[in-house]
Amino acid sequence: MRIGIFICHCGHNIKSTVDIEGLKGYFKGLNNIACVEDYPFMCSEPGQALIKSSIERFGLGRVIIAACTKALHQDMFKNLVRDAGLNPFLLRRVSIREHCSWTGEDIEKNTSKAIRLIRAGIYSSAHYEPLEEKQVEVNKSALILGGGISGMSAAAFLARAGIEVYLVEKEKELGGHVRHLEDVWPVRERGKDIIERMTEELKTLNNVHIFTSSRLVSFGGSFGNYEAVIENSGGEIKVIVGGVIVAIGFTAFDPSIKPELQYGIDKRVITTLEFEEKMHELPIKEGSRVAILHCIGSRDEIIGRPYCSRICCINAIKTGEAIKNRFKDSYVESFYMDVRSHPRGGEEFYEDTQEKGLLFTRANISEIIPEQGGLVLRGEDTLLGMPFEREFDLVVLSIGMSPPKDNQEIAGLLKITLDKDRFFLEAHPKLRPYDTALKGIFIAGTCSGPKDMEESINHGRASAVKLYGLLNLGYAFIEPFVAYVDPKRCSGCRMCEQACVAKAIKFDEGLHIVRVEEAACMGCGLCNATCPSSAIALKGYKDTIIDDEISALTEAV
Amino acid sequence: MKGKKLKNSHLDSLFDGFLKEEGSIILGFKRDGNAIGHHIFKGSAKDYSLINPFFSANGAIYFRRLFSKGAKLLFILRPCEIRAYVELTKLTQIEREGIVAISVDCPGTESEKEKTDRASLPEDIRDYFKGDNKKRWACINCREKRGVVGDAGIRLDRDYNMWIIPYTEKGERLIETLEGELTDIPIDMAISPDRQTDSFKTDMDALRSDLKRCVLCMNCRDMCPVCYCVDCVFNGDEYLPRGDALLNKVLRTGSTDMPQGKELFHLIRMYHVSQTCVGCGACEEACPQDIPLTKYFKGISERLQGIFSYMSGRGFDEAIPYTTFIEDELKDAED
Numbered sequence A: 001m002r003i004g005i006f007i008c009h010c011g012h013n014i015k016s017t018v019d020i021e022g023l024k025g026y027f028k029g030l031n032n033i034a035c036v037e038d039y040p041f042m043c044s045e046p047g048q049a050l051i052k053s054s055i056e057r058f059g060l061g062r063v064i065i066a067a068c069t070k071a072l073h074q075d076m077f078k079n080l081v082r083d084a085g086l087n088p089f090l091l092r093r094v095s096i097r098e099h100c101s102w103t104g105e106d107i108e109k110n111t112s113k114a115i116r117l118i119r120a121g122i123y124s125s126a127h128y129e130p131l132e133e134k135q136v137e138v139n140k141s142a143l144i145l146g147g148g149i150s151g152m153s154a155a156a157f158l159a160r161a162g163i164e165v166y167l168v169e170k171e172k173e174l175g176g177h178v179r180h181l182e183d184v185w186p187v188r189e190r191g192k193d194i195i196e197r198m199t200e201e202l203k204t205l206n207n208v209h210i211f212t213s214s215r216l217v218s219f220g221g222s223f224g225n226y227e228a229v230i231e232n233s234g235g236e237i238k239v240i241v242g243g244v245i246v247a248i249g250f251t252a253f254d255p256s257i258k259p260e261l262q263y264g265i266d267k268r269v270i271t272t273l274e275f276e277e278k279m280h281e282l283p284i285k286e287g288s289r290v291a292i293l294h295c296i297g298s299r300d301e302i303i304g305r306p307y308c309s310r311i312c313c314i315n316a317i318k319t320g321e322a323i324k325n326r327f328k329d330s331y332v333e334s335f336y337m338d339v340r341s342h343p344r345g346g347e348e349f350y351e352d353t354q355e356k357g358l359l360f361t362r363a364n365i366s367e368i369i370p371e372q373g374g375l376v377l378r379g380e381d382t383l384l385g386m387p388f389e390r391e392f393d394l395v396v397l398s399i400g401m402s403p404p405k406d407n408q409e410i411a412g413l414l415k416i417t418l419d420k421d422r423f424f425l426e427a428h429p430k431l432r433p434y435d436t437a438l439k440g441i442f443i444a445g446t447c448s449g450p451k452d453m454e455e456s457i458n459h460g461r462a463s464a465v466k467l468y469g470l471l472n473l474g475y476a477f478i479e480p481f482v483a484y485v486d487p488k489r490c491s492g493c494r495m496c497e498q499a500c501v502a503k504a505i506k507f508d509e510g511l512h513i514v515r516v517e518e519a520a521c522m523g524c525g526l527c528n529a530t531c532p533s534s535a536i537a538l539k540g541y542k543d544t545i546i547d548d549e550i551s552a553l554t555e556a557v
Numbered sequence B: 001m002k003g004k005k006l007k008n009s010h011l012d013s014l015f016d017g018f019l020k021e022e023g024s025i026i027l028g029f030k031r032d033g034n035a036i037g038h039h040i041f042k043g044s045a046k047d048y049s050l051i052n053p054f055f056s057a058n059g060a061i062y063f064r065r066l067f068s069k070g071a072k073l074l075f076i077l078r079p080c081e082i083r084a085y086v087e088l089t090k091l092t093q094i095e096r097e098g099i100v101a102i103s104v105d106c107p108g109t110e111s112e113k114e115k116t117d118r119a120s121l122p123e124d125i126r127d128y129f130k131g132d133n134k135k136r137w138a139c140i141n142c143r144e145k146r147g148v149v150g151d152a153g154i155r156l157d158r159d160y161n162m163w164i165i166p167y168t169e170k171g172e173r174l175i176e177t178l179e180g181e182l183t184d185i186p187i188d189m190a191i192s193p194d195r196q197t198d199s200f201k202t203d204m205d206a207l208r209s210d211l212k213r214c215v216l217c218m219n220c221r222d223m224c225p226v227c228y229c230v231d232c233v234f235n236g237d238e239y240l241p242r243g244d245a246l247l248n249k250v251l252r253t254g255s256t257d258m259p260q261g262k263e264l265f266h267l268i269r270m271y272h273v274s275q276t277c278v279g280c281g282a283c284e285e286a287c288p289q290d291i292p293l294t295k296y297f298k299g300i301s302e303r304l305q306g307i308f309s310y311m312s313g314r315g316f317d318e319a320i321p322y323t324t325f326i327e328d329e330l331k332d333a334e335d
Helices: A020-028 A045-058 A074-083 A097-101 A107-125 A149-160 A191-204 A272-277 A312-326 A346-355 A407-414 A453-471 A495-499 A526-530 A543-554 B008-020 B079-090 B126-130 B169-176 B204-211 B219-223 B243-253 B262-273 B282-286 B293-307
Strands: A003-008 A033-039 A062-067 A091-095 A134-137 A141-145 A164-168 A208-211 A215-222 A225-232 A235-241 A243-246 A269-271 A289-296 A331-336 A359-370 A375-381 A386-392 A394-399 A441-443 A475-478 A483-485 A505-508 A513-516 A536-538 B002-006 B024-032 B035-042 B072-077 B099-104 B152-156 B162-166
Touching: A003 A020, A003 A045, A003 A107, A020 A033, A020 A107, A033 A045, A045 A062, A045 A074, A062 A107, A074 A091, A091 A097, A091 A107, A097 A107, A107 A543, A141 A149, A141 A235, A141 A453, A149 A164, A149 A191, A149 A453, A164 A225, A191 A208, A215 A407, A225 A243, A243 A407, A243 A453, A269 A272, A272 A312, A272 A394, A289 A312, A289 A386, A312 A331, A312 A346, A312 A394, A375 A394, A441 A453, A483 A513, A495 A505, A495 A526, A526 A536, A543 B243, B002 B008, B008 B024, B008 B035, B008 B072, B072 B079, B079 B099, B099 B169, B152 B169, B162 B169, B204 B262, B219 B282, B262 B293, B282 B293
Parallel strands: A003 A033, A003 A062, A062 A091, A141 A164, A141 A243, A164 A208, A243 A441, A269 A394, A289 A331, A289 A394, A331 A359, B024 B072, B072 B099, B099 B152
Antiparallel strands: A134 A475, A215 A225, A225 A235, A359 A375, A375 A386, A483 A536, A505 A513, B002 B162, B024 B035, B152 B162
16 A cells, blocks of 8 residues: 655644654655655645645555645545545545644644654555445425424525425414514514515415425435425325425413413513504503513523523513503613613614613512502612512513424424524534534524524525525435445344434345445444444444554554 | 143143144253253154253353244243343344243253262252252342243242243233133242342452453353344454454554453443343353353343343333433433
8 A cells, every 4th residue: 555645834833833854754664655745835736736746656545634624625635636546535634733733832742643643544544445425316395394484584595596395384374473573673564564475475486385284294214305294184295305494483481480470360461472462452551650571581590591582672672662652651661681682773772762761670570469559570679789669550571482392393303403492403503503413404593592583584594595505406415424234244133223313224124134225324323333243334434444543543652 | 910720731732732733843941861951842842841950051042043934933941041032032133923932930050060960850840949959150149030021931839830821912822722711820939039139349350350361262252142243243353353463453552461352352242232131141151261250241231221220031022221212311320
């Protein structure tokens, strides 16, 4: 085997704290090393040319590039190796910048670590095999779960882009929570009007299939060819879709689990959602005293909701403003922890309402005591540090968002992880905020945590764009790092079948062994760890590769 | 619980009736003079014995990868053997179709390795329960000597009357063919569920010195009824390098004991069988070095199974903890 090592200086990034000449000297002395080269920037054109010409000149069988992390330039280096006539899966990247030179100033220690890291690359890449990416056909269709504002936005984008859309909503009508809002801030429109405009648009598109009063009952398959069964009063409908967007929204917090607030017991205690619906029927008039309580069902560790729901401050301010607008001489007091008027324009709105006479008091409300004349709020003014009791005619609770009711069921069907607050967990909070563990399944809107309308719409559209990017070509390449079964070793005990998250392992009754459906396999390696016979392994990550890599890292230099 | 009182003549007619059918066989024990051992009966069950007071191997090792293909099989074995059979069915190494498994109350066994004088083997199995012979450690500390596993059980009451008790539909169908009515079985039986066990204590020094004697013959693996892999990872040289590979490894990592990797062998085997181990002690029986393997395998696996409220071989429907994932389990192991 002929191995080529290419060490990058990355300007001064690596060179200043790693002894490059020392590295070169060490590796030149090892067996099977055909060449050891270094260059200030391997990613530059001359650097690339050096790698390419060395592969051709020495007839290299393995290429080891010791430079930055694999997360950078990987596709470029893969293509380079491929152009030079070598299978790109025989390339090994070793990170001696993020994992080594940037971690400390000690040249001796860094050089020793760089040697171990590169040596691990040599030992493991010796076991590499040429692999090919596989092409699978992809259905240009999408399933959208949840016909709220986020799901509808995603549906509209995908449908206009030419994707067949199946929009599933469990309620009788589309629109989710937004449909019930009387006054959407800051556009000052009725939620119903916004929803109906969007519904009309969806209805003009002939590739949108809307299923209301419907539920997803079963789900299987793999990216490009997911099989979903939708159930409604008309029976079961099976659809094949390329991908899925989950936008099942949230459940409004139910304040009755906090009995000290008297919600559900005294009719004079209502939520912001109820206020929106029956604003004009409320028993208030000029001179009425109204209290608005922030953070109900948010930032509350005791009831297991430590998060901020993000929308309730604006809702509380909006409620106060609506009362003040109708009854100029009413007394409206907001009791807050912090005012977090998140969206653009929120801060100005907060200022404006204060000028209109809305009072804000930083307080902890411990209980509401119903009396004949009114409701007595007992609490502590946290700025003055003084306890108080004040009487009101009406109390509006600004309620937060709770995880959607169906989260367990949907998470189970689609293999989505739940976070500690029981919302859906994205693959990465910064870099992959819409992705889930399975390819082509995205989450959108408030099911992955509290969001306001604008964010939910953006989230829906962003997921739609991500999904469109995957479906658009009509085919996809799947990574070759999938599990494979050694039929001679497999005992057919089916342990791996139980461990497989992607349901990619199928039992062959006739041969009494298991086999892997490559298109469905995510390459997570759970089956690998479960198999007692080591009959199942990941291509490119065989046990021997990992064993040798570990021993190379632990051996003395 | 209901069962039928059993006479020896009943069993004879049951076995003869069963074996008359084409493709029917019985797996049990055969007595040959003073020797008793596993035997497969075809045509006639002459000289069968319900009890084998000597342990050489766990009978379930003969069933691994048994896919009956229409044949009818009757197993009449010890509880530990039937429990291993149940575990193997869960791992799809045996197809339950066509098999009826009967466990028989076990008085405990002596090791075949001990050269006991067998001149006086009792004629009647009841006498085994009365005698005070030298039992194996595994049997003294046995978790389940009662014939309460499998499709049916043959049990003895305090007066040493035999009872046959069905546990599954298959067992019921077999017992239907016997004469007599199902009646309530006595509450007190010859073998009670109580057991006294040496509690297992972790002692790494003892483990290390015990394993020092290992010669890696792998007999323990080969005779283990629940070690079912068709090709063991230790058959290759991935874990046990030889020749040049060993030389390279020693040059790279430093000196090593010989044979190399024996601790790893036992630990990996422990990891593989600990949830299905029935504590029969076949491994120790097979060990030429007399390493007290039962102590470790039985002790650790019973503790592990206890964490999951699982007992290997207790029921066909109880899933092996490895193969299930319950989100809220093992809370006490978190910290």
